[in-house]
Amino acid sequence: xxxxxxxxxxxxxxxxxxxxxxxxxxxxxxxxxxxxxxxxxxxxxxxxxxxxxxxxxxxxxxxxxxxxxxxxxxxxxxxxxxxxxxxxxxxxxxxxxxxxxxxxxxxxxxxxxxxxxxxxxxxxxxxxxxxxxxxxxxxxxxxxxxxxxxxxxxxxxxxxxxxxxxxxxxxxxxxxxxxxxxxxxxxxxxxxxxxxxxxxxxxxxxxxxxxxxxxxxxxxxxxxxxxxxxxxxxxxxxxxxxxxxxxxxxxxxxxxxxxxxxxxxxxxxxxxxxxxxxxxxxxxxxxxxxxxxxxxxxxxxxxxxxxxxxxxxxxxxxxxxxxxx
Numbered sequence: 001x002x003x004x005x006x007x008x009x010x011x012x013x014x015x016x017x018x019x020x021x022x023x024x025x026x027x028x029x030x031x032x033x034x035x036x037x038x039x040x041x042x043x044x045x046x047x048x049x050x051x052x053x054x055x056x057x058x059x060x061x062x063x064x065x066x067x068x069x070x071x072x073x074x075x076x077x078x079x080x081x082x083x084x085x086x087x088x089x090x091x092x093x094x095x096x097x098x099x100x101x102x103x104x105x106x107x108x109x110x111x112x113x114x115x116x117x118x119x120x121x122x123x124x125x126x127x128x129x130x131x132x133x134x135x136x137x138x139x140x141x142x143x144x145x146x147x148x149x150x151x152x153x154x155x156x157x158x159x160x161x162x163x164x165x166x167x168x169x170x171x172x173x174x175x176x177x178x179x180x181x182x183x184x185x186x187x188x189x190x191x192x193x194x195x196x197x198x199x200x201x202x203x204x205x206x207x208x209x210x211x212x213x214x215x216x217x218x219x220x221x222x223x224x225x226x227x228x229x230x231x232x233x234x235x236x237x238x239x240x241x242x243x244x245x246x247x248x249x250x251x252x253x254x255x256x257x258x259x260x261x262x263x264x265x266x267x268x269x270x271x272x273x274x275x276x277x278x279x280x281x282x283x284x285x286x287x288x289x290x291x292x293x294x295x296x297x298x299x300x301x302x303x304x305x306x307x308x309x310x311x312x313x314x315x316x317x318x319x320x321x322x323x324x325x
Contacts, residue, residue, distance in 0.1 A: 015301040022297040030286045057119035084291035100177040105272035108188045109257045112195040124207035147201035155194045172269035186284045190265045199253040206249045210242030247307045256305035258296045
């Protein structure tokens with residue numbers, strides 16, 4: 001038990017280091033952007049009338065004139081205490097500003113996760129009932145094709161099919177970020193489908209490989225000799241083992257959701273954090289960019305930690321390895 005706790009402690013320390021490194025990279029990345037919040041928000045025709053002294057006073061007012069190490073330490077402390085400060089221009093709390101977009105993106109990501117996992121489990125079980133058969137070949141070929149399609153291609157294809165050709169959905173979403181959550185949920189159906197296409201294909205290939213390996217194992221052969229039906233063997237004996245390699249892939253899918261959601265939200269004009277991030281980048285709203293990037297990294301780290309716990313619970317070999325150091 002002590003060895004398992006030590007392993008989890010090491011993962012927590014590593015997660016802390018990753019979040020700190022992410023904070024540093026985002027901070028330095030925003031520093032090398034051309035211009036700053038002052039020059040990005042003042043129209044060019046007005047900026048021409050500002051003297052260098054007036055611009056220097058504005059930068060001092062917004063705290064942009066202090067040394068880099070001092071500003072990074074302040075940013076690091078604020079991020080880890082979830083005190084994201086205020087926006088540079090409107091002076092409103094960053095957390096309040098991004099709360100609705102974050103919730104909307106959470107609805108999109110959560111629904112995409114549920115749909116993806118359900119679809120993958122059904123397809124993986126169906127394909128493994130008769131490996132190499134027609135159904136397995138058809139599912140594998142389809143998922144290989146969809147895996148090769150980028151998110152922005154899938155999103156635009158869905159717009160053309162469901163909005164332009166069939167007229168079932170609007171081409172873009174006009175709901176504001178603070179719209180009722182039922183409205184957001186209904187508006188997320190097409191973006192969810194676009195996000196799931198690529199991720200489900202990758203997860204299916206991991207699950208299928210694990211199912212085929214598990215079905216060829218000795219304990220599954222003994223279950224067959226005992227006269228158990230194939231579908232029961234697949235679900236009860238093969239699926240828990242086959243899910244182990246898929247769990248790490250699921251954590252990667254969470255990371256892919258963060259990057260893919262920016263593209264998909266832009267295509268469908270979904271009122272989520274991806275659109276808010278693009279707006280913040282255009283206006284050099286540095287605290288908003290840092291908060292979104294930190295929360296996104298925290299989501300990925302948390303997903304990987306949960307995946308580690310799930311693998312620890314499902315795979316006795318991992319528990320034995322941890323107990324023996």
